[in-house]
Amino acid sequence: MTILFLITAVVILASAVMVVSSRNLVHAALWLVSALFGVAVLYALLDAGFMAVVQVVIYIGAIAILFIFAVMLTRREMRDTGPGLNKNWWVSAVMSILTFGGLAYLLSSWSGFSQTSADIPVGFDAVTALGEALISPDAFVLPFEVASVMLVAALVGAVYIAFNPRIGDTRK
């Protein structure tokens, strides 16, 4: 299991590096798909089957496709021609190493770091539990409904920004 995790982690990190370093924007989007699929594998390794498939459905099936659409629709030249680094690159390198070191230090001093996760009881259905939690008034019913309102807000906002109402005038 640890070996699988390490392989997946290496694949995710390598894909992530390729996303930022690849010159071709569609290649970058495809490397992003690879990284997102790796995250889905991580969810599956954690026994979170629902999260794993949702990761593929939403992130690969919708968001990555939307990225590719956006790249193809906005740019004439699908290549990044400018320099990849500027002269302050070493500052960001130091900052990232410091952040990584700080996070690693904090996590290693946390007591839960070395514990393995508890076993899931036999017959426990995570999806049903999630559904009940989403509906029940003493759990997440308000966030559930607010999520719907937020999705509508996103829908209206996206259409307002992206849509050019040319045909509105010709309508009788």
Next chain:
Amino acid sequence: MNFWKDPIQVTADWLMSLFTGWGMAEGLANILINLLGIVILITIMLVIDILLVWIERKVVARFQDRLGPNRVGPFGLIQPFADIIKLFIKENITPVGVDKVVYNLAPILSVFSVLILWAIIPLAPQILGVDLNVGLLYLVAAGAIGTLSIIMAGWSSNNKFALLGAFRQVAAMISYEIPMVVALLIPTVLAGTMGMLGISQAQQGMWYVFLSPLGALIFLISAVAELGRAPFDLSEGESEVVAGFHIEYSGMKFGWFYAGELLHAFTFGGFWGILFFGGYHFFGLENWGPLVAAAIVLFKALIGYWVIMWIKYTLMRIRIDHMLAFNWKFLVPLSLVVLMVTALLNTILRDASTWILGLSMFLSNALIAWITIEILRSRSRKERENAEGLAQPTMEAAQH
């Protein structure tokens, strides 16, 4: 244990004792047995795929009043195998300017997105890959990978027709995914599970097509659109974009796109049969043994495949604006209404008998269908009157 009662388990046990007898660790032997089972399952699917080519060609010939392949072997049965050999020995052409890695990866991913569906299809209670409790979402996730493969093929081909075809196909696939997912929610509500085996078992008494005929119809329509077959095959409209996203593919690479499409149609026929037509249930015939049950599922898949072919060879291709309007202005609202009514009735009539539940579900579906048709009729009458009102003066002018 009897072999005919549970062939997979018996074979697995026998292989396990064989492998451990050779001094293999139990975990490794387990993985090896599973791997063997997967390879056999996928190989069977690919052989069925070859036969599907023959079925497709025979059926389309009948629809067009022809004979179809009838020279190579009895009834032309050897024809698809000859086709496969031809595809294999065709020259491997990589056009200039293609993006090589993406170009070669796309056909593999295309057929991959279909093959992985067979991991969750329950051929019988004992013959199934794995009963995921998120089975239906797994189906949607596999569809997402199929969408990705098409956009990869279209983009990497370095051809405007290919890119345009891929865009159309992807627009169709993502649009029709919404009514398909809503149609998948209906068996989920009725069975109370997303697992394919659970849905099959829940239809012991009553097939879901009687509880939700509209849901079955919506699933069929969106499945046809998801497949990119006629009447939704404008990604490969010959007169406009020549062959769509696979225009630059030849030989075995094209073969995988073609095989993937046929197997996809067969697989969706299978899902249609499992979700709405009782899965392996067929009037108690499934009790004869798991092999009979598997034959029933495959037979239902063939029937579903035949219906998809029937639609393909009967209807003409529609325009992209019509296709998207049909989805967003008709199928999505209709499917959401059906879902809400199904959920409501299923909860209100929870304690009622199966017959009352079935009758009221069926009647509510019929009512929704009738109201929909009435709304459509009045809308189209209004549009016709508008068009006639515009046409009237010119007609009179012509008479004078």
Next chain:
Amino acid sequence: MQNEWLYIGLFLIVGVALPAAALVLAWLISPKKSNPIKDSTYECGMETVGESWVQFKAQYYIFGLVFLIFDVEMVFLFPWAVALGKLPLFAVVEGIIFILILVAGLAYIWRKDALEWV
């Protein structure tokens, strides 16, 4: 549970490996006599003019956005649908309100003609 996903993982690997093996086999046994005409881009027999990776209608993007919103909504509804059998009536009503809010959004963009293919 983890064994299920291990099985799926094996299935994914075999599902990629078998088609890839067939492509490699075809590549091995097929003749290799390429020439520039054979390898040229098809495009109806004409020479390709300009870059093939061109821009497309923004309308595709609008439908992509609408699809994304509805896809997220459907994912929320799956746990609701699974748990529905054990829940009282008000849970169903909550789900229906959830759907209706989104139908209102659909009606809005419909009125705004964003669903027209210009």
